[in-house]
Amino acid sequence: MTKFSLWLAAGSNNVLPSGDPFAHHLFMRCLFHAQHDPTIKFDVKTINVNRKSDDFKQTGLRRVPGIYANVDNDDAETFETEDEILDFLEFLKPSRGDDEDAENATCDLFRQFARFVKDVEHKDTALNTELYRLDKFLSDRGTKFLLSDDLAHIDCLVLTRLHSIRIAAKALKNYNIPTDLTHLIAYIRAGYETDQFRLSCPSDQDIILHWCELKDTPNLTAKDRAKLVRDEPVYSFSL
Numbered sequence: 001m002t003k004f005s006l007w008l009a010a011g012s013n014n015v016l017p018s019g020d021p022f023a024h025h026l027f028m029r030c031l032f033h034a035q036h037d038p039t040i041k042f043d044v045k046t047i048n049v050n051r052k053s054d055d056f057k058q059t060g061l062r063r064v065p066g067i068y069a070n071v072d073n074d075d076a077e078t079f080e081t082e083d084e085i086l087d088f089l090e091f092l093k094p095s096r097g098d099d100e101d102a103e104n105a106t107c108d109l110f111r112q113f114a115r116f117v118k119d120v121e122h123k124d125t126a127l128n129t130e131l132y133r134l135d136k137f138l139s140d141r142g143t144k145f146l147l148s149d150d151l152a153h154i155d156c157l158v159l160t161r162l163h164s165i166r167i168a169a170k171a172l173k174n175y176n177i178p179t180d181l182t183h184l185i186a187y188i189r190a191g192y193e194t195d196q197f198r199l200s201c202p203s204d205q206d207i208i209l210h211w212c213e214l215k216d217t218p219n220l221t222a223k224d225r226a227k228l229v230r231d232e233p234v235y236s237f238s239l
Contacts, residue, residue, distance in 0.1 A: 001039045001040075001041060002037075002039060002040045002041070002042075002069070002070075002092065003041045003042065003069070003070045004041075004042045004067050004068060004069035004070065004088075005042065005043050005044070005045055005059070005067070005068045005069075006026060006027060006030055006042060006043070006044045006045070006065065006066075006067055007044075007045050007046070007047060007056060007059070007061060007064045007065065007066045007067070007068065008020075008023045008026075008027065008044060008045070008046050008047075008064055008065050009023065009046065009047065009049050009064045009065070010046035010047055010048050010049075011046075011202060011203065011205075011206035011209070012205060012206055012209055012228065012229040013229075013233070014046075014048050015046060016046065016202065016203065016206065016233065017044070017046055017200075017202050017206070018046075018202060018206050018209075018210055019164070019202040019203070019205075019206035019207035019208065019209060019210035019211070020065075020202075020210050021110075021160050021161055021163075021164040021207075021210075022065065022082070023064075023065050023202075024160040024163070024164070024200055024201060024202055025156055025157050025160045025161075026065055026085060026089075027044060027199075027200035028156040028159070028160055028196050028197060028200040029089055029153070029156045029157075030042050030044075030089070030200075031195070031196040031199060031200055032151060032153070032156050032196050033089065033092040033093065033094075035195075035196065036093050036094045037092065037093040037094075040092060040093075047064060049064065059076075059078060060078050061078050061080050062080060063080055064080075065080075065085060066078060066079065066080040066085070067079040067080075067085055067088055069088065096153050097147060097152060097153075099146070099147050099154070101137070102137070102141075102146045102147060102154055103154065105133055105134050105136075105137035105146075106134060106137075106146070106154070106157075106158050108130055109127075109130040109131070109134060109158070109161065109162075109165075110161045110165075112126045112127045112129070112130045113127055113130075113161070113164075113165045113169065115127075116169065116173065116175070117168055117169055117172055117173060117211060117217055117218075118214065118215070118216040118217050119216055119217070119218070120216070124173075124175055127165075127169075127175075128178065131177060131178070131181055131184060132178075132181065134158075134184055135181040135182075135183045135184040136183075138183035138184060138186075138187050139183045144187075144190050145187065145190060145191075146158060146187075151191075151194055151196065155191065156196070159187075159188065159191035159197055160197075160200075160201075162184075162187075162188055162191075163188070163191075163197075163201065163207075164207055164211075165177070166188070166236070166239065167204050167207040167208060167236060168207055168208055168210075168211040171204075171208045171211075171212075172208070172211060172212060172217060172218045173218065177239070185239060188239060189239070192237040192238075198235075198237065201235060201237075203233035203234055203235060204233075204234045204235065204236050205228040205229070205231060205233060205234065206233075208220075208228060209225070209228055209229070212225075
């Protein structure tokens with residue numbers, strides 16, 4: 001049996017996970033693996049990064065995201081760099097299926113989004129190019145998800161990034177995914193229908209707060225920021 005705790009930074013209410021898309025990806029991946037292997041048992045714990053709890057300190061982790069694991073009742077191990085965490089998840093069932101075409105169709109999407117939302121790229125041309133490329137790939141493949149009609153490892157990455165693009169780009173740049181990208185929109189909707197996505201998803205407010213606090217991204221007024229923190233969590237699962 002594999003037991004582990006996934007530690008994530010807490011969001012604005014100090015309980016629910018923050019809007020970090022990497023954290024969302026990890027949470028969704030853990031749910032994905034647990035669905036396929038009943039011997040996997042994990043829980044998710046959040047911490048205020050400015051006020052780390054004694055429980056967190058006792059794990060030996062120094063930062064989040066991080067995993068504190070006990071595999072087959074052996075001594076506990078910690079994984080806290082991105083490579084360490086992803087390597088740990090790679091050993092869990094089901095094994096990854098390689099698909100170079102799907103990886104090529106999605107490899108530059110998030111980079112172009114980051115350039116756009118950080119105002120490195122003022123126009124949405126490059127981001128739209130990547131979204132249209134993904135839409136064409138989905139059209140040509142003709143499946144519900146990227147590899148088949150079943151959720152796969154790569155979907156946990158791409159769907160969480162697409163959601164971050166939807167929420168943050170709309171709030172900070174007044175950007176909407178083009179409505180003629182019908183296959184892409186159907187793909188996002190299919191992701192929203194899965195328990196793995198919905199259970200792992202941060203609130204809209206925390207996604208926006210995560211991005212607006214990064215260097216070079218459009219900032220919010222103190223009033224708008226306070227409203228995001230104060231409001232009840234919202235989850236936009238329709239488009």
